[in-house]
Amino acid sequence: xxxxxxxxxxxxxxxxxxxxxxxxxxxxxxxxxxxLRINTLIPVALLTALVAVNTFADETKLVxxxxxxxxxxxxxxxxxxxxxxxxxxxxxxxxxxxxxxx
Amino acid sequence: MSVxxxxxxxxxxxxxxxxxxGAAAVAADFxxxxxxxxxxxxxxxxxxxxxxxxxxxxxxxxxxxxTSTLLGTRNGLYGLRLAPLLKLRGWKRVVAAQITIDESIxxxxxxxxxxxxxxxxxxxxxxxxxxxxxxxxxxxxxxxAIGNPSAWGxxxxxxxxxxxxxxxxxxxxxxxxxxGFAILLALTLTPIVPAGIPIISCxxxxxxxxxxx
Numbered sequence: 001x002x003x004x005x006x007x008x009x010x011x012x013x014x015x016x017x018x019x020x021x022x023x024x025x026x027x028x029x030x031x032x033x034x035x036l037r038i039n040t041l042i043p044v045a046l047l048t049a050l051v052a053v054n055t056f057a058d059e060t061k062l063v064x065x066x067x068x069x070x071x072x073x074x075x076x077x078x079x080x081x082x083x084x085x086x087x088x089x090x091x092x093x094x095x096x097x098x099x100x101x102x
Numbered sequence: 103m104s105v106x107x108x109x110x111x112x113x114x115x116x117x118x119x120x121x122x123x124g125a126a127a128v129a130a131d132f133x134x135x136x137x138x139x140x141x142x143x144x145x146x147x148x149x150x151x152x153x154x155x156x157x158x159x160x161x162x163x164x165x166x167x168x169t170s171t172l173l174g175t176r177n178g179l180y181g182l183r184l185a186p187l188l189k190l191r192g193w194k195r196v197v198a199a200q201i202t203i204d205e206s207i208x209x210x211x212x213x214x215x216x217x218x219x220x221x222x223x224x225x226x227x228x229x230x231x232x233x234x235x236x237x238x239x240x241x242x243x244x245x246x247a248i249g250n251p252s253a254w255g256x257x258x259x260x261x262x263x264x265x266x267x268x269x270x271x272x273x274x275x276x277x278x279x280x281x282g283f284a285i286l287l288a289l290t291l292t293p294i295v296p297a298g299i300p301i302i303s304c305x306x307x308x309x310x311x312x313x314x315x
Contacts, residue, residue: 018177071262
């Protein structure tokens with residue numbers, strides 16, 4: 001089985017397991033404020049890391065390329081309160097132009 | 103009426119974003135079928151992008167699964183919050199679990215009474231599911247048709263998508279501080295450890311910063 005299939009099936013199975021367990025355990029469980037706090041911070045940490053690595057890393061090398069310009073455009077669009085699809089499209093177009101002309 | 107309108111507008115806007123996922127997945131060398139299965143079976147935006155993002159960054163499948171699962175833990179907490187409201191058993195609980203995501207809980211919790219909350223959950227859950235999957239297929243087929251992902255900026259669409267998901271979560275000083283440290287840690291580790299590890303390592307920062315009030 002290829003790495004892609006392992007990732008697809010494994011992540012899907014665990015995602016459902018989490019959703020189903022959440023719907024089935026008693027409410028008092030996991031209501032510890034510390035766990036709740038950490039739970040809201042985990043996405044912030046992981047999403048930030050994913051942004052950083054997918055922008056500046058090429059395997060295990062740090063690089064500055066067309067993607068960085070695309071991300072700069074995304075930041076500007078987010079500050080300007082542009083909707084989601086516009087942000088992604090703006091980043092893609094900027095990056096594509098940079099890839100072509102720089 | 104307004105719960106239907108809310109549900110529909112959320113479903114179509116968020117669903118359209120599925121095209122970015124489909125395109126990103128194919129750009130990272132997933133097949134169209136695999137992209138569609140992720141949307142059908144995993145069905146949680148940030149976790150799906152994480153699977154693709156970690157693999158695209160050269161991480162192992164185990165690493166992709168772990169990162170994606172950590173991002174999905176909040177869905178379990180949503181389920182916990184919803185269970186007393188929905189009071190479901192058997193296959194209905196299975197269906198409800200699958201559509202327990204940011205959007206369905208968001209619309210549900212924005213309603214005034216319990217009946218409207220239940221409607222908001224089901225309408226939005228099903229609505230996003232339908233549109234998200236249709237747009238994933240469209241995005242995946244589109245990306246497959248155009249070839250070189252860099253030439254079309256798809257390599258920047260992935261981090262931009264993460265940034266779009268991250269942005270609304272940067273709501274207080276604590277999350278900004280955490281975000282700053284996460285950039286530093288992830289980039290410092292990148293040349294030192296195997297790909298994928300720098301991302302999941304940042305979980306430690308969330309635990310350290312979330313530990314104290």
